[in-house]
Amino acid sequence: MNFADLGLSDELLQAVEAAGYSEPTPIQAQAIPQVQMMKDLIAIAQTGTGKTASFVLPMIDILAHGRRRARMPRSLILEPTRELAQQVAENFEKYGINHDLKMALLIGGVQMGDQVKALDEGVDVLIATPGRLMDLFERGKILLTGCDLLVIDEADRMLDMGFIPDIEFICEKLPANRQTLLFSATMPPPIKKLADKFLTNPKYIEATRPATANINIVQHKVAVTARKKRDVLCHILRTDNVSSAVIFANRKTTVRDLNKSLKRDGFATGEIHGDMDQGSRIAELDRFKKGEINILVASDVAARGLDIKGxxxxxxxxxxxxxxxxxxxxxxxxxxxxxxxxxxxxTPEDEEAIANVEKLTGLKIPVFDLSGGAAEAEPIALEPAAVEPAPRERKERPKREKRREEPRQEREAEVPAQSSSEPVAKPAATQRPRRKEQDDSEPGDWNGPVPGFLTRSALL
Structure with a gap:
């Protein structure tokens, strides 16, 4: 099958061919005819399967017939992040080059004045994140009554980010007889409930089994202690023939700290996370795409759905x-x-999380052994090892006994200072148990108040 078999216009086929594509992906082959027939659609597809073109291409042909009006977009595409919204806009520019269509991009981190001006001139397609769209709607800058086609993209991510109430509000402001297309990688119950409420007799298609990992990706897990994670990361970056890499962290603070650490170690890195303004995020992505940096440290929200080749x-x-x-x-x-x-x-604390991943994918991820003869494997010390107490711990017992007479807050304030002076840096996970050992007496030790004569002797 090729794109010509899908009934697309000659102008659109020329744009697709110019972009270097000849055969549709499975999700495109299934979704495009349904969209052309103006049917509601639920499509289960992951990023990287070509799902964006599966709604962009038929929308261009549909919107080619009609007239745009000020502040009343003819179609609306909702995206969870700025980056995804921008990528969809790039797709419209690429494939709609032979059509007279106007588009507006409503995302945070960008001056609102230019966006309002575009709306005033009239747009055929409005691509927006829920937050900025709600803001402009509440200011009376946009009307949704003329929107006949709605696309809810990455619906499961919308759920994770708490956008479902906003989406419900937006759907209620749209015409009841509109066409609605919903795309999601998974179908959790809240998304199913949303679809049942706002879609009419939708056609259900599934490009691949939900949550199935790409077979072209060789996957490994590496057993490591928390304090050795950066050493292991650097080892992989130096020894596994890494040409370009995206490194994910769960927290924005970790993204920032890790980027700084890798730069100190001589790596060409950048960062992208939700606290950055849109201009800075675009600049970092451009540097990565151009090869000025080959490592991008990212958070989930910022990097969701990024389409970066190579x-x-x-x-x-x-x-x-x-x-x-x-x-x-x-x-x-x-x-x-x-x-x-x-x-x-x-890490040992991640065992449940990785088990859930393996359950979802149906794949037992193989363990990667970094100690397989590599010269750098010895200092990495992947085996979880308990931190032995320093020999002087027992010798300092009298000082800890005396500390019991001091106020509790003062004792607790001194504990970090004492541990920071030790020659071996210990992870936070081992500090708390040790503090408890300082307060607990060992078997056979005196556990009562300090006798008065001992206090007087210490003062002499």
């Missing part, structure tokens, strides 16, 4: 909290038939 590795510095995120993370590599490698650093 990423050789994805490294989960933190095991994802939600198993669905694992699929989306590793999907940044192995795209368009290319091969990729994915590593997940798994």
């Amino acid at each position: 990423v050789s590795h994805v490294i989960n510095y933190d095991t994802p909290w939600h198993p669905d995120d694992y699929i989306h993370r590793i999907g940044r590599t192995g795209r368009a038939g290319a091969k990729g490698r994915a590593f997940t650093l798994v």
Whole structure:
């Protein structure tokens, strides 16, 4: 099958051919005819399967017939993040080059004045994140009564980010007889409930089994202790033939700290996370795409759905909290038939999270052994090892006994200072138990108040 078999216009086929595509992907072959027949649609598809073109292409032909009006967009596409919205806009520009269509992009981090001006001139398609759309709607800058086609993209991510109430509000403001297309990688109950409420007799299609990882991606998990994660990460970056990599962390603070650490170690890195303004995020992505940096440290929200060619590795510095995120993370590599490698650093605390990932994907992720003869494997020390107490612990027993007479807050304030002076840096996970050992008496030790004569002797 080729795109000409799908009934697309000659102008659109020329644009598709110019972009270098001749055969539709499975999701495109199934979805495009349904959209052309103006049917509601539920499509289960992951990023990297070509799902964006599966609604962009038929929308261009549909919107080619009609007239735009000021402040009344003819169609609306909702995206969970700015980056995804921008990528959809790029698709419309690429495939709609032979059509007289106007588009507006409503995202945060961008001056609102230019966006309002575009709406005043009239747009055929409005691509927006829920937050900015709600803001402009409440200001009376946009009317939704003329919108006949709605696309809800990445619905499961919308759920994770708390956008479902906003989506319900927006759906209620749209015409009741509109066409609605819903795309999601998974179908959790809240999304099913949303679809039942706002879609009419939808056609259900599924490109691949939900949450199935790309077979072009070689996956590994690496057993590691929390304090050795950065050493292991650097070891992988230096020894696994990494041409370009996206490194995921669960927290924005971890993204920032990790980027700084890797730069100090001589790596060409950048960062992208939700606290950055839109201009800075676009600049970092451009640097990565141009090859000025070859490592991008990212959070889930910022990097969800990024389509960057040639990423050789994805490294989960933190095991994802939600198993669905694992699929989306590793999907940044192995795209368009290319091969990729994915590593997940798994601490003892992550065992449940990685087990949930394996349950969802139906795949037992093999363990990658970094000690296989590599010269750098010895200092990495992957085996979890208990930190032995320093020999002087018992000798300082009298000082700890005396500390019991001091106020509790003062004692607790001194504990970090004492531990920071020790020659071996200990992870936070081992500090709390040790503090408890200082307060607890060992068998046979005196556990009562300090006798008065001992106090007087100490003062002499």
